[in-house]
Amino acid sequence: MPSSVLSARNSQHIITSCKVFYKLKETYWENGVSKIPQIIITDEYVQDAYGVKWSDETGEHGVLLVSYTWEDDATKLLPFDGDFLGPFMIEKLDEVCNSTVGESISQYVDLDSGPTIIHWSTQHYYHGCAKLYRQRNWSQNYSLLAYNQTHSKNSRIYFAGENYSVEGGWTEPALRMALDATIHILKNSNGVFNNGFNPDSDYPKYDTEFTPENQYPSPHFQKS
Ligand SMILES: Cc1cc2nc3c(=O)[nH]c(=O)nc-3n(C[C@H](O)[C@H](O)[C@H](O)COP(=O)(O)OP(=O)(O)OC[C@H]3O[C@@H](n4cnc5c(N)ncnc54)[C@H](O)[C@@H]3O)c2cc1C
Structure with missing residues (x-):
């Protein structure tokens, strides 16, 4: 070589990304009651958030990507463990939803199951999300x-x-x-x-x- x-x-030059997911109790954007949009763009720590629904043999599932960050925004989240980061992102997204449409998003989130967090820069052999x-x-x-x-x-x-x-x-x-x-x-x-x-x-x-x-x-x- x-x-x-x-x-x-x-x-x-490999950059990073971080995603923080929670299971949803309900796909709020289609329940006919909630005013919270399915896709949210913020200038908060969470940056972007969106709800996803899919079906498989075990039924229908809803997931909230409570925070989707890239590069500098994702780097800021690296020092924190999941016990802090998951609830922190829910709290921040709740602030955004409460102060805009007057509704809390956490009521639709399965908080007991805990978050799933992926930091691409800490994945072995990946070192990041994009070159x-x-x-x-x-x-x-x-x-x-x-x-x-x-x-x-x-x-x-x-x-x-x-x-x-x-x-x-x-x-x-x-x-x-x-x-x-x-x-x-x-x-x-x-x-x-x-x-x-x-x-x-x-x-x-x-x-x-x-x-x-x-x-x-x-x-x-x-x-x-
Ligand atoms: C958060 C994020 C968002 C993205 N969004 C978009 C988007 O919106 N649009 C878009 O076009 N692209 C997007 N991308 C980029 C896209 O995912 C990548 O460009 C693409 O997946 C790269 O393909 P690849 O085949 O080079 O590598 P990969 O898809 O990473 O495939 C490499 C495979 O090799 C396997 N592997 C690694 N080491 C070994 C080993 N030793 N033995 C056997 N198998 C091994 C891995 O498990 C993996 O399955 C995104 C990427 C990330 C991380």
């Missing part, structure tokens, strides 16, 4: 993006998924890198493509010779 690839992998690129990190981004094209034939290692793409945080770049890995595996193992697809002429290549005009550190900031 080239040192540039290891360096790019080890210095990735974003650092400003001016052209060469590091390219060493991961173009790895399948440049090195996989010899190394027999293939990169797939969001972690090796550039514009992370979405399923689209994850799928893009999965397709890239699949095409290169087939190509390097003399596989047969459907419908006359030719990976050499029908699939674009990364221009690994290209260097952008503006590189970091900018020459304007270098001492003469």
Whole structure:
């Protein structure tokens, strides 16, 4: 594995997210009485909240995502354990609902079951919820993006998924890198493509010779 690839992998910019869930006793937004909306956007610690309903073989279930946070807003919640964070978020969302539609949301929440809390940055092997690129990190981004094209034939290692793409945080770049890995595996193992697809002429290549005009550190900031 080239040192540039290891360096790019080890210095990735991975951001975090936190979700705090509670079971619902009742799907309040469809009971014909409650004025609390199903989706709430706030500038409080909770940030965003929404109710979800789904059905399975055991019946219908309602869940409240009492707090959905990203990046800085999620980082602020990391030091607190579930015993504090769950009730704190319910209290804050109650304040929002009481001061706007004059109704408490906690009456619909199954508080006895306790919260389910996911901090993506503390998940083993995830380290976060999405990979974003650092400003001016052209060469590091390219060493991961173009790895399948440049090195996989010899190394027999293939990169797939969001972690090796550039514009992370979405399923689209994850799928893009999965397709890239699949095409290169087939190509390097003399596989047969459907419908006359030719990976050499029908699939674009990364221009690994290209260097952008503006590189970091900018020459304007270098001492003469
Ligand atoms: C909170 C949050 C909200 C998001 N919202 C959106 C959204 O609204 N729209 C959108 O497009 N994208 C969203 N995303 C991003 C989207 O979920 C990811 O881009 C996508 O899931 C990445 O796909 P992936 O296949 O690269 O990785 P993953 O989906 O993470 O798949 C990797 C799989 O590998 C498994 N695994 C890990 N290690 C091992 C091992 N050693 N052995 C076997 N299996 C292993 C994991 O369990 C996992 O199932 C969101 C992500 C988060 C966290």
